[in-house]
Amino acid sequence: MPKTLVEFRAQNLRLLERLCPDDPRYIAAWLKQFDEQNGITPKAGPKSGKRRAAASPRSKTASPARTRSAPSSSVSPR
Numbered sequence: 001m002p003k004t005l006v007e008f009r010a011q012n013l014r015l016l017e018r019l020c021p022d023d024p025r026y027i028a029a030w031l032k033q034f035d036e037q038n039g040i041t042p043k044a045g046p047k048s049g050k051r052r053a054a055a056s057p058r059s060k061t062a063s064p065a066r067t068r069s070a071p072s073s074s075v076s077p078r
Contacts, residue, residue: 012034
């Protein structure tokens with residue numbers, strides 16, 4: 001028999017993973033509800049996924065090509 005909430009949670013997680021291997025959303029929802037009901041807060045660790053590379057320093061001014069207005073000949077008069 002588990003002695004702590006953490007042991008109980010881990011035991012239930014293993015059981016849920018065996019019983020519901022095709023439904024990870026159900027497992028995540030169960031864990032979230034269990035944690036909320038028992039006052040367990042997730043640790044703020046590094047997030048998984050792609051990390052953004054640091055942006056190279058650039059000047060904040062727009063390039064001359066972007067600041068030019070459209071040529072007046074391209075506008076058709078009515």
